[in-house]
Amino acid sequence: MPHVNAPLTPTGRLRMVRRHLExxxxKAHVAAEFRVSRPTVTTWVARYLAAGEAGLADRPSVPRHSPQRTPVVVVELIESLRRERKWSARRIHRHLLGLGHELHLRTVGRWLNRLGISRLRDLTPDGDDLRRPPQRIRAGWPGHMVHLDVKKVGRIPDGGGWRAHGRGSTAAKAAKRGPGAKVGxxxxxxxxxxxxxxxxxEALADERAVTTIGFFCRAxxxxxxxxxxxxxRVVTDNGANYRARDFTRCVEALAGRHQRIRPYTPxxxxxxxxFNRLLADEVLYARPYASERARREAIGVWVNHFNYHRPHTACGDxxxxxxxPARVRNVMPSYI
Structure with a gap:
């Protein structure tokens, strides 16, 4: 399809050529009539004489020779490894390097995208889905699964940090240079x-195993x-504090089972x-704080509000x- 502002379409080129040949x-007069240059008329006349009306159609802009183009054999190998073995782009890239093909990892990924097989579901034909259907992790009753995690945030210096005074401001720079600048x-x-x-x-000073054990006992x-x-069941990630033997023994003594999730699967x-995301959005970064103590007090108020007042969609609003089981309100606030 020609460009909307193109002076000539294939039909217009045919009329131009016939004005000269028939x-x-x-050519100079035809060029002035159609408001094009004389070499343009010469080009289309030559193509018409060589291929007839078919020569007046637009030609692709693909170069005739592409020395850096991936060989067809390599593309077929990429496709076969992906379809037959379901290898990832990184594994295919390493295999090709072992065969002597100097190919970039990004090139392999682009070819998988062009071939329409970049996702695993693209490899499964319709009606023959052998993949495990997605499942939600559901707890059956209170205490069935308790999830633990640690969120690391920077402490706020007395007087407020850059969020309170602005990044690069005089007050923010003074807080960095003043006594106790390394707040941790x-x-x-x-x-x-x-x-x-x-x-x-709880807001604690570290995430060592002994600290985590004390937190779990209070929780x-x-x-x-x-x-x-x-x-x-106690569900945690694979942090060093959760992998410690003392923590595992504590969980097995006070609870039924300690389960660590699959690595890199949060x-x-x-x-x-x-919960950590809500904590960050609604408390930690919702407004600037003048001190670490002020933020901890805000966290305690918000957690209390979350437990006893804030509607939760998973709990039917x-x-x-x-x-x-115990219908209590404000029984024990978090230790902030």
């Missing part, structure tokens, strides 16, 4: 019941005060990950405390 009008980090340990979404949070007491006497611990 009517005998000189705050580690927000959180535990969320997978059934009720009841949450418990267990918090859940027990709400009627969750027995914790059947969605398996999604309930506490979502009711607060998490409505789904625990």
């Amino acid at each position: 009517d005998g009008i000189p 980090y705050t580690y927000l340990h959180s535990a969320v019941d997978g059934f009720s979404r009841l949450a418990y949070t 267990r007491a918090f859940f027990a005060a709400h009627g969750i006497e027995k914790i059947h 969605r398996h611990n999604g309930k506490v990950e979502r 009711q607060p998490p405390a409505s789904r625990v």
Whole structure:
């Protein structure tokens, strides 16, 4: 399809050529009549004489020779490895390098995209889906699964940091250079019941195993005060504090089982990950704070609001405390 502003279409080119060949009008006069240059008339006349009306059609802009183009044999090998073995682009790239083909990883990914097989579901024919259907991780009752996680945030210096005074401001620079400038980090340990979404949070100085054990014991007491006497499973990621033997022994002694999620799969611990996201959006970065103490107080107020007042869609637009055995309100706030 010619460009909308093109002076000539294939039909217009044919009329132009016939004006010269059939009517005998000189090329210069034809060029002036059709408002094109004389070499343009010469080009289309030559193509018409060589190929007829077919020579007046637009030609592709693909170059005749592409020395850097991936060989057809390599493309076929990429497709076969992907379809037959379901290898990833990175694994195919390493295999090709072993065969002596100097190919970039990004090139392999682009070829998979061009071939329409970049996703695993593209390899499964319709009606023959052998992949495991997506499943949600559901807790059957309060205490069935308790999810633990740690969120690391920078401490706020006294007087407020750059969020309160502006990045690069005089006050922000003075806070960096003043006494106690290296304020370090705050580690927000959180535990969320997978059934009720009841949450418990503490702001602690580190994320060592001994600190995590103390947090878990206090979280267990918090859940027990709400009627969750027995914790059947504790779900964590693969952090060093959760992989420690002492932590595992503590969990097995106070709860039923310690389950670590698959590495690099945070969605398996999604309930506490979502809680951390809400905590960040609604408290941590919702407004500037003048000190670390002020932010910790705000976290305590928000967690209390989350448990007893804030509607939760997973609880039928009711607060998490409505789904625990003990119908209590504000029984034990988080230790901030």
